[in-house]
Amino acid sequence: MTETLAKIARAPRRDRADWVEAARLALIEGGVGKVKVEPLAGVLGVTTGSFYHHFQRRQDLLDAVLEHWRSENTAPLFSAVREAGSSPDAQLDALFDAWIAESDYDPAYDSAVRDWARVSPLAEAAVRSVDDLRIGLLKEIFLGFGYDPERAFIRARITYFHQVGYYAMAITEDRAIRRRLRPLYREVLVGDPPRAAEPEPSIS
Numbered sequence: 001m002t003e004t005l006a007k008i009a010r011a012p013r014r015d016r017a018d019w020v021e022a023a024r025l026a027l028i029e030g031g032v033g034k035v036k037v038e039p040l041a042g043v044l045g046v047t048t049g050s051f052y053h054h055f056q057r058r059q060d061l062l063d064a065v066l067e068h069w070r071s072e073n074t075a076p077l078f079s080a081v082r083e084a085g086s087s088p089d090a091q092l093d094a095l096f097d098a099w100i101a102e103s104d105y106d107p108a109y110d111s112a113v114r115d116w117a118r119v120s121p122l123a124e125a126a127v128r129s130v131d132d133l134r135i136g137l138l139k140e141i142f143l144g145f146g147y148d149p150e151r152a153f154i155r156a157r158i159t160y161f162h163q164v165g166y167y168a169m170a171i172t173e174d175r176a177i178r179r180r181l182r183p184l185y186r187e188v189l190v191g192d193p194p195r196a197a198e199p200e201p202s203i204s
Contacts, residue, residue, distance in 0.1 A: 020068050036058070069113050073106055074133060077095060077105060077134060080104075087144075088144030091144065093186075095141070114127055135156045146194040
């Protein structure tokens with residue numbers, strides 16, 4: 001057995017998810033230009049043959065990373081709101097908690113994909129689509145507060161743009177500080193929601 005064949009025989013098996021995860025980490029660390037087959041194979045300890053077992057070309061891997069980001073970095077936000085119940089107060093707090101915790105939701109992943117979107121129409125379309133979904137989620141919360149659809153949409157945009165800008169400006173604050181300031185941000189973002197009209201007293 002030649003040295004090359006022996007190396008292949010000893011190489012650990014890697015599945016499609018391993019390649020996507022390695023590409024995700026490379027994207028976060030160095031941008032889309034760092035997502036290349038041979039360097040990733042070296043990181044994974046396999047030959048490029050492993051890559052072509054799961055993908056036909058590099059673009060297929062990039063598409064898989066984009067789809068992974070689209071689902072995995074948005075689903076936690078929707079789950080947090082859903083699990084909070086029907087109260088808009090609880091829903092907004094749950095969303096803020098997800099952003100602050102940065103555990104299920106990964107802001108570095110978002111930032112990396114946004115950087116990628118500047119040079120890729122495909123990535124840009126994915127970002128626009130996901131942004132619309134997240135803003136729609138926030139709009140539903142503000143509708144729950146009693147705002148009319150247009151005002152709910154604008155407040156949703158302001159809330160979302162605020163959060164995206166926080167990461168775009170690379171602001172670093174201790175989580176304890178972010179939690180302490182949360183009520184103040186919340187006060188500004190939620191404003192003074194319309195109150196439901198009290199029923200008129202019945203005339204007997």
